[in-house]
Amino acid sequence: MVPMSEHELYPIGDAARRSGLSVSAVRFYADAGIITPTDRNGTGHRLYDIGAIARLELVRTLRELDTDLDEIRRLLEGGTTLHDLLTTHLAIVERQEHTLRARRAVLRTLIEQGGGTAAQADLMHRLVSMTDEEREQTVDDFWNGVGEGLDVPEGFVDRLRAMRPVLPAEPTADQLKAWIELADLLRDPGFRTAVRDYLRLTYSTDIGRTVASPDFQEFVHESGSAIMKEVMALRREGEPPRSPRAQEAVVRFMEAANGLSGTPLTAQVRDRMADGFRRLVDIERMIAEEDAASEGPVYDDTQGRYLALVARINGTGEEQESDPLLYSWLADAMAAPAGG
Structure with missing residues (x-):
């Protein structure tokens, strides 16, 4: 032309x-x-x-x-000027494109579910077509309901609330599918009650309150998390657990973790932390068995499910290293030197 x-x-x-x-x-x-x-x-x-x-x-x-x-x-x-008209036109086309992506996600989800009803299709389309403000309000309403009158350390529910889904401007089909599932759960009173019950049962105990305390949470998600990522990187690179590089990073992590209790990092403390990682495989197996036998809410179906879906939506899901070789490497690195 x-x-x-x-x-x-x-x-x-x-x-x-x-x-x-x-x-x-x-x-x-x-x-x-x-x-x-x-x-x-x-x-x-x-x-x-x-x-x-x-x-x-x-x-x-x-x-x-x-x-x-x-x-x-x-x-x-x-x-309006020609530039304004073209800008308006582009915005409309982009909104139309977003709508088509949303419809595609809904259709794929319904097909995978075996069809579904017209009401389900309408609900799914409304969920993926929500504005950013509507999504934010849905998340806030959920955590407001979960946290109301909940007897857990101050700020813990707000930390969970901060781990919220942020659907990108051009989400993938998997991100849209995860948002459909999460939005449906956030509007489900049964899921809200299950999360609330899990948090109450888990974090109202003495040990649970320690884990949910602001200092412990800040360490796990901020300073301690950064150091542990260094340690994991060294392990993936094949660094021996007793090498100077591994020891420098592992000792920094143990000192920071032990600092929460205000006690020094002694040889005895190092050996206790090493023994803890050696027992971690048995502990995880025991937790899994208890969850399977439990009639109450469990992590994977409540808090864990929320966090896993948020990770998929945000594209931040990372494969967790949880194998005996990893725990053995950490235990060997944390153990006090012979004669120390």
Whole structure:
């Protein structure tokens, strides 16, 4: 197609072809006063400049989105520039693209679920079409309900609330699917009660209060987390547990962890921490067995499920290293030197 000139006038056939409309549609919008053509020579022939053609293309897009003529007229009578019109057009196309992605996610989810009902499809579409503000409010409403009157250390529920889903501007199908599942759970009173019961049972005990305390949580998620990532990186690189590099990082981690209780890192403390990691495999197996036998809420179905879905939505899910070789490496690194 020949490039358009900003100052040239085009006959109605060209205007129709370039805007994607039929000639009769272009004539209709002219008669309705939506797009006014130019009659430069007084011949009665309708001519359109580049601005009018851009307006026609915008009108076509708006009509495809079921925008009524009065709304279109109000937009076009706002004295907008060509740049503003093109910017508006782009925003509309991007919203349309978002809607199509949302519909695709809904259809894929329904197909995987074996069909579903019209009501389920409508609910899913509304969930993925929510604005950022609506998503934020949904999360806040959930945690407000969970935390109301809950007897756990101050600030613990707010820390969980801060771990919230942030759906990107161009989410993948898996991120949309995870948001559909999470949004459905956040609106489920049964899930809210289960999370609340799990937090109450887990973090109202003496040990649970220690774990949920602000100092411990800050260490796990801030300073201690950074050091542990260094340790994990060294292990993945194949660094021997007793090498100077591994010992420097592991000792820093143990000193920081032990500092929470205000006691020095002695050889005895190091050996106790090492023994703890050696027992970790048995402890994890015991927890899994207890969860399987429990009639009450368990981590994977409550707090853990929320955090796992948030990680999928945010694209931050990391594979957890939890194998005997890892625990053995940490235990060997933490043990006090012979004769120390």
